[in-house]
Amino acid sequence: MSFNHRLYAFLNDEILPQESAYLHVSDLAILRGYGIFDFFKTQEGEPLFLDDYLNRFYGSALIMGLKVPLPEEELKQTIEKLIQMNGLSDSGVKMVLTGGYSENGYDLGEPNLIILQQPLSMPSEAQLATGLKVITHEYVRDLAAAKTINYSMGIKLLQQVKARGSDDVLYHQKGVVSEFPRSNFFLVKQDETVVTPAQEILKGVTRKNVLELAGKKYSVQEGTVTLEDIAQAKEAFMTSTTKRVLPIVQIDGQPIGDGKPGSVTLELLEDLIALENRHLQK
Structure with missing residues (x-):
């Protein structure tokens, strides 16, 4: 894959070029390190064990008092669309759910959902x-x-x-x-x-x-x-x-x-x- 290969990311309700996906400085992920994530890999463009990773993602959100803004089936569809747009065969996909934009820098806000994809190499x-x-x-x-x-x-x-x-x-x-x-x-x-x-x-x-x-x-x-x-x-x-x-x-x-x-x-x-x-x- 060329280094200049353009990658796309999902942020809340849209897929956009990865370089355009950003959060406001008031997000609790930035101010307090509050948030969760999960990470799975694709081979030949197909996610491996996706249901297991999604179960853990929603479970982590529950533990941390965060609500995932998309139901599981819709999140799956979003992931599949992102994978198709990025066109990476072997990759890692990271789902991040933040504490959201906080008015006082401490209270939870509405969580921000981010999905990123990147090339992946396995152990040598x-x-x-x-x-x-x-x-x-x-x-x-x-x-x-x-x-x-x-x-x-x-x-x-x-x-x-x-x-x-x-x-x-x-x-x-x-x-x-x-x-x-x-x-x-x-x-x-x-x-x-x-x-x-x-x-x-x-x-x-x-x-x-x-x-x-x-x-x-x-x-x-x-x-x-x-x-x-x-x-x-x-x-x-x-x-x-x-x-x-x-x-x-x-x-x-x-x-x-x-x-x-x-x-x-x-x-x-x-x-x-x-x-x-x-x-x-x-």
């Missing part, structure tokens, strides 16, 4: 072959069950992540692991049981799919995961819309298992890709 073969190194940080997100626009801690920690030669940061509270800023965490025990945290997390759509796929081949557990559990694990990986399944080989400088991407992790990645392809053929 090198990342899959070598795996990721992560550090840990003691932190729990506010309102973790909602996909809010507040990523302050994750962005603040970027410099520390890079300074320590790592790729991401894993949150925990007193040794109990929750999630990454933009991904869910899984480990594989020595007996090949697949485990993922259940509390203080955003329940990812990819997480859901991987749990279902893993359950067909392995024992799976959703529950408490500790840093000690990771130290004893055979494998570990993260899941997200844009990362699919990415192996984690090191945490805080200590190797996980043999320090290489594990067979269970890579098999689940293959299963997820196959699931995506089947979804496209429906």
